[in-house]
Amino acid sequence: MKAIVFQQHGDPTVLHYTDAPEPHLRSNEVLVRVRACALNHLDLWVRRGLPGVAIPLPHIPGSDISGEIAATGSDVTTVSLGQKVVLAPGVTCAKCPACLSGNDNHCREFTNLGYKIDGGCAEFVRCPEVNCMPYPENLEWAQAAAIPLVFQTAWHMLVNRAQLQPGDDVLILAAGSGVGSAAIQIAKFFGARVIATAGSEAKLAKARELGADETINHSTAPIAKEVRRITDGRGVNVVFEHVGKATWDDCVKSLSIGGRLVTCGATTGYDANLDLRFLFTRQLSILGSYMGTKNELRTVLKLVAQGRLKPVVDKVLPLQECAAAHAYLEQGQQFGKVVLTVP
Ligand SMILES: [Zn+2]
Numbered sequence: 001m002k003a004i005v006f007q008q009h010g011d012p013t014v015l016h017y018t019d020a021p022e023p024h025l026r027s028n029e030v031l032v033r034v035r036a037c038a039l040n041h042l043d044l045w046v047r048r049g050l051p052g053v054a055i056p057l058p059h060i061p062g063s064d065i066s067g068e069i070a071a072t073g074s075d076v077t078t079v080s081l082g083q084k085v086v087l088a089p090g091v092t093c094a095k096c097p098a099c100l101s102g103n104d105n106h107c108r109e110f111t112n113l114g115y116k117i118d119g120g121c122a123e124f125v126r127c128p129e130v131n132c133m134p135y136p137e138n139l140e141w142a143q144a145a146a147i148p149l150v151f152q153t154a155w156h157m158l159v160n161r162a163q164l165q166p167g168d169d170v171l172i173l174a175a176g177s178g179v180g181s182a183a184i185q186i187a188k189f190f191g192a193r194v195i196a197t198a199g200s201e202a203k204l205a206k207a208r209e210l211g212a213d214e215t216i217n218h219s220t221a222p223i224a225k226e227v228r229r230i231t232d233g234r235g236v237n238v239v240f241e242h243v244g245k246a247t248w249d250d251c252v253k254s255l256s257i258g259g260r261l262v263t264c265g266a267t268t269g270y271d272a273n274l275d276l277r278f279l280f281t282r283q284l285s286i287l288g289s290y291m292g293t294k295n296e297l298r299t300v301l302k303l304v305a306q307g308r309l310k311p312v313v314d315k316v317l318p319l320q321e322c323a324a325a326h327a328y329l330e331q332g333q334q335f336g337k338v339v340l341t342v343p
């Protein structure tokens with residue numbers, strides 16, 4: 001089969017469109033003919049190499065996949081040949097207490113398609129049957145692939161970790177990112193008031209189109225000060241964070257008394273500071289979040305099929321142009337997802 005393969009870590013030039021062996025199925029797995037694969041920041045980290053994380057080489061990246069069932073293992077009973085599917089990115093043991101309780105993103109063997117195992121930047125990918133999710137028939141292949149990772153991550157952060165309530169004020173960082181554009185929609189769905197940040201007026205206009213009530217241009221205005229102005233000095237109930245060191249102080253200062261900050265990333269650096277006096281006197285909650293559960297993704301896909309949550313696609317390119325897509329994502333000019341299609 002044709003696939004994007006890298007033999008060593010490095011810049012986008014390590015990504016090659018080449019021949020790779022077709023995956024061998026286990027009895028509980030399916031083979032999926034990939035139609036589209038969306039990129040995430042995770043793809044950039046995996047390609048560059050992460051300290052302390054061994055990525056098996058050669059490697060096929062890509063976590064967010066839509067396609068059709070091309071073959072099934074002997075134990076597979078819930079999907080059939082030719083069926084359209086969206087794949088849950090998280091692959092887990094399916095046997096441990098975490099998996100059995102539905103908290104599969106707590107599984108100690110958790111990985112993503114395209115992370116420590118081969119992914120969807122290829123004509124075919126294999127995955128466990130339980131990762132096959134119902135396909136929202138109102139979506140094109142590229143739109144469907146733009147859903148899983150960012151929507152399940154944003155859902156888990158806001159709904160599970162931060163316990164978002166109707167009427168809450170929510171600050172959403174980097175509205176132009178995939179996870180930010182998903183978070184705006186989910187927060188609005190739950191009846192929150194959304195304050196979104198981005199670095200350009202064009203991105204802020206798109207954030208308002210998605211439902212943001214207030215916007216802050218973080219390249220011209222200090223975030224915490226603007227949040228205080230918008231909330232009459234109170235601060236927000238929830239901060240949705242994934243930027244890291246560059247915005248951390250502003251995010252903590254933007255919280256109201258009893259506020260919750262939830263974070264899923266540290267794109268600009270991980271060694272942030274926290275003034276403990278501020279933490280206890282203002283009774284803040286600092287919450288970590290990682291990916292989401294398969295069941296949360298099922299809920300998201302139901303709402304997508306009803307048209308209540310929508311994928312935000314910035315750019316669609318053919319699989320062969322994966323390296324150019326990585327370079328584009330690294331520039332940070334996109335609003336929403338960059339998706340590769342496999343004709
Ligand atoms: Zn498990």
